[in-house]
Amino acid sequence: MWKWLSRKSENGVKGFEAVVEQYYEKVFRLAYRILQRYEDAADVTQDVFLHAYRGWKYFRGESQVYTWLYRITINLCRNKLKQQKRLQSYELPMEVGEYSDGVEGEESFHVPEVASVSNSPEEVAARHELMEMIEKALNDLPVDYRTLITLRDIEGLSYKDIAKILGCTVTAVKAKLFRARTQLREKLLPYLKEGESNERCRDAT
CATH class of the missing domain: 1.10.10.10 (Winged helix-like DNA-binding domain superfamily/Winged helix DNA-binding domain)
Known part of the structure; x- marks a missing residue:
């Protein structure tokens, strides 16, 4: 991919090139959902991995790689929206109540499957x-x-x-x-x- 992705991890985590291969599409998908513009999402995705690469030597594996990448993605998307003055409704993060791990009573939104063998x-x-x-x-x-x-x-x-x-x-x-x-x-x-x-x-x- 990009030349600067040839570096290997110094702290026992998988090489950075493998990280890009594993998470590139997911990062792009998140950026596109937020920005709704293909070119902007592509630019932000490359910036995400450039930022991550620069900070890779400091990553100690105390959090999951994807949470780290998604946090960078959201921050860069927010910056992009601010530059474009499209951030009117962005309110996260928001503190409400006490920390809880429970999921009782959750109703999720499931995207339906497009087709299956039995569908007409x-x-x-x-x-x-x-x-x-x-x-x-x-x-x-x-x-x-x-x-x-x-x-x-x-x-x-x-x-x-x-x-x-x-x-x-x-x-x-x-x-x-x-x-x-x-x-x-x-x-x-x-x-x-x-x-x-x-x-x-x-x-x-």
Whole structure:
């Protein structure tokens, strides 16, 4: 890939080139969700790994590599949005209540599978249509809500990891994520035909 990625780790963690190969697409996907512009996401992704490379010798493995990379990604995306004056609704991090690891009562948002062997062409087409609805609704969310849903419901990170990335409590993550999911469901409702909304919302969520 890039020439400066040939360096090997000095602290027993896998070589940096392997880190890039493993996390490049995930970092780009997160950056794109936040920035919504391909060129900006590509620029930020390269900057993320350049920053990470410069700090690689200081990385002691006390946190997961991906939480470190995602934290850099979000910070650089915030800087990019500030430069473009598109940061009006970015509110993270947010402190709410005490730290908690519990997940009791969680309702997650699951992106449906596009197709399976048993799906008819009509079902596949309906799934594609639903995916487009979800994509548009997700892109219409405030950037902090998009970030949370991406980290939790698309990338599958734990509450604890998200809290570390965002520098806030697990309780704050849960509270904000609940509002993000609620707003996403509300944005999906206008796209659903009358009489199908409940069934298709259940499919989407």
